[in-house]
Amino acid sequence: MPFVGRERELRHLADALARPPIVVLIEGEAGVGKTRLLHELAGQPLLVGGCHPMRFPYGPLVEALRQSHPPARLNPVTGALRPLLPEFAHRLPPAPPALGNAQVERHRLFRAVLSLLDALSPVTLVVEDVHWIDQETRELLAFLVRCLPGTVNLVLTYRAEDLRHPASELLAHLPPHIGHTELTLSPLDAEATALLAKHLLPGSADLWPLTGGVPLAVEELARMLADGREPSTPPALRDAVRVKLDALRPTARRIVQAAAMLEEPAPTLTLAAAAGLPPEQGERGLAEAVRRGLLREWTPGAYGLRQPLTRQAVRESITPNLRRRISRRIEAPAEPQGALSxxxxxxxxxxxxxxxxxxxxxxxxxxxxxxxxxxxxxxxxxxxxxxxxxxxxxx
Incomplete structure (x- = not known):
């Protein structure tokens, strides 16, 4: 997919990584281009590992370090990595003897990772999808950010709506000599979306109204049109939305479904009424839906789905009976209640x-x-x- 509309962000990231040691946080919704931005870094030695929804202990660090080429002579402490990196057994020093204390052995493992990164430097360690971070990797990163070697950077990517452990907490106790910066990737504007569509399609097509400028959605929709298919909800987006819906509490799910059935963003009480919820439950459900990234505040006090394709995906997930019930609540006039102040x-x-x-x-x-x-x-x-x-x- 062509790289468009991210030149400023790419310069910002490249400039930051040119000043090690630094911790960089990159935030953005699914499909907005966080991984693609990293791939565009020219000449940067990167070790990339991704967190997984199943949260494998040390999974992203193992994935990243497996891409490395350890030098011949390493600090003896790096032998503690043999159980995690058996494919490098011929390159790593002998495993140190067991200490009989889990906490002490964990500290030795952390020191081994730090020593190997130092030996590989200059290098940038990238941990993607930190919203799925496992507890062991979380603790290891908390250790690393406090003592990064002078030519080692750390980049973390995440989706704020899915993050239970704020990545910013890692920055709370950074020593003065380690810099940090944060980068938020927003969807492309209409002009950049049109440019991307022009690269992907032989003719011209205005994909911004349907995609909201999310590059992955633009790419998938363009592929449908190029194949001669009618534009519809891309399967990957549909499945991702349904996974998010299933993870919501029932009240939040009902608020999102009501928002999908309304033709325009609506205030809290309107959403609660359409969902058949009391105002207090509606407010709690709305707060969760916004926090999890399904709804956004379009204008002060008016909430709706983040993009039209997401709205369409939610609508497709609503059963016919529920759709009729929501429609009746939307169409039926409410009973007047009292005089206006x-x-x-x-x-x-x-x-x-x-x-x-x-x-x-x-x-x-x-x-x-x-x-x-x-x-x-x-x-x-x-x-x-x-x-x-x-x-x-x-x-």
């Missing part, structure tokens, strides 16, 4: 004129959250379920 009338009037929550907040010197609450309460009291209904009622 003066402030609610003011906010609702501006919302009916098409102003966003942010614009209303700035106009009335309120917080966006307060405006969201007033809009939601006003819609409920008027028996409406969306701002679109409010605008129609005003015309």
């Amino acid at each position: 003066p402030r609610e009338k003011q906010v609702i009037g501006l919302a009916a004129d098409g102003m966003t929550n942010k614009a209303i907040a700035e106009s009335l010197f309120l917080s966006p959250r307060t405006v969201e609450v007033h809009v939601a309460n006003g819609l409920r009291k008027l028996g409406l379920t969306s701002r679109r209904q409010l605008s129609s009622r005003n015309t």
Whole structure:
């Protein structure tokens, strides 16, 4: 796949790695191009290992070190790596005797990794998908970041929405001589998406509205079109979305399903009503869905799926009976409940004129959250379920 739209990020990463020792964190959603960015580093000696959902102990370190070429003479402590790297038994010193203490032997293993990296330097150790890190590798990285040799870098890639152990915790106790930087990869903008599509397809096609600029989605959709197939949810994306849905608590899953059935981003109370949940449960479900990266806040107080293809994948996962129930809740007008307060009338009037929550907040010197609450309460009291209904009622 052509490399487009990441020139600034590539320069930033290359400049950072030119100043060892440094710890670099690269964050971005699935398919956004974290691995591809690393592959574009020219002339950088990299040892790359990836964490696995099954969380194999020391798995990414073993994978990375297996790519190395250990020199002939190594510190005797590196013999402790023989059980993890039997294919290098002829290159490693003899295994040191057992110490009878698990903690002491673990420290010796950590020192062995550090010594081997020093012998291989200059080098950059890359650990991908840190959101799946195992406990043993997590502790080893916590040791390494505090004592990186002078010509060794450490790069960690992760998806923030799937990360239970914040990668930034590794930076909490860095010594002054070890630098650090963080890089966030966002989806491509419309122009870069069009350029990527132009490289992948013989004709022109606007893939940004469907893909939201996620390069992997652009590539898969372009492949469908090039094969003469109708554009649909790419199987890899569909499966990834369903895995994420299955991992959610029931209330969060219902919120995501309701968001997929709505035609536009909606406030918390609208999502909760469409999902058939009380407001308090709806708020908790929404918070989890946002944290896990399925929903995002498009405008202040309005939440929806991150990209159209994700929305389509969620819709395809909803059973017909559940789809009908959600649709009935969306289409059925709510029962009017009470009179509007003066402030609610003011906010609702501006919302009916098409102003966003942010614009209303700035106009009335309120917080966006307060405006969201007033809009939601006003819609409920008027028996409406969306701002679109409010605008129609005003015309």
